[in-house]
Amino acid sequence: MLLLEPNGLDLDATFGCGQCFRWQRQPDGSWEGVVAGRAVRAAILPGEGGGRLCLEGLAGPDPALEPDFWAGYFALDLDYPALLERMRAAHRGLAGCIGCAPGIRVLRQPFFETLVTFLISQNNNIPRIRGIVDRLCRTLGQPLDGAGRLYAFPTPGRLAALEEADLAFLRAGWRAGYILDAARRAAAGQLDEEALRALPLADARARLMEVRGVGPKVADCTLLYGLGRWDAYPVDVWMRRAGRALFTARVKDPAAYLNRKTGGCAGIAQQYIFAWARAAGLPELPAAGGKNGPQRRTLTKKAQKNPRRD
């Protein structure tokens, strides 16, 4: 068992915000998840000073032996309270967004699974993403316990040997081919994690986008969540982007900006803005400049399907 200073970390908000898909909430409010072959139960124990983050090992190395690994995963090595204070001070609209979920932390997730899960996430919704990822791990990941409940994420090598038909059980649609291409490149050493961490941002991004199915959005999410590239969006950049989003929308509709095809990632600020959008109930918004205007597409589709007039 490992106890860490949570520094304001909110597990529900962090695991539920759509940056990760393998943590499962338990009836008692704790969370079970597998990270890089380590299965743990996580909970915030009440106590003085915001309590303690408690990590109980379920399989793999005991968390107590790897405090740095877990502190890194939860980004506890960053002074998040100070970071949030800077963000709040720098932008009024952003302050409101942060207020909706101040306990969200951008996790540092394993590279390959982040890449694959965000390939799966495209044009998809969170419950189904979770289902596909679960089937993927359950079927092709290494079992971590005797109960058949905990599985590691499949390795690139395991996936690289498969054909698209072998992944039909995933029911992931066209994304299956993308997964295989990513796996084959990773297995062949064409997606070297350390290189991607060290490369200038634009180069790392371009390298990722060589993978079939990786566009701007998946690349950005992988850089941020899976490669710890905080520099992908240095403070001034994400502040400017978030600021532009909020100002453009007159602090009314940041989600419209975030839904734009290439502008989806506002770095560390992104999840707070999404939290704001969720709290505000965003669905009916007419996505400003989205991939294709909803009404338009409907009309076109209808017209195509029903060419005859009356």
Add this chain to the structure above:
DNA sequence: CTCCAGGGGTTCC
């Protein structure tokens, strides 16, 4: 039955 879910590839102009 229709829409759509936090993309991306392809194919037009």
Add this chain to the structure above:
DNA sequence: GGAACCCATGGA
């Protein structure tokens, strides 16, 4: 370059 369309699924 931008715009339109397609891609497979499953839930509402």
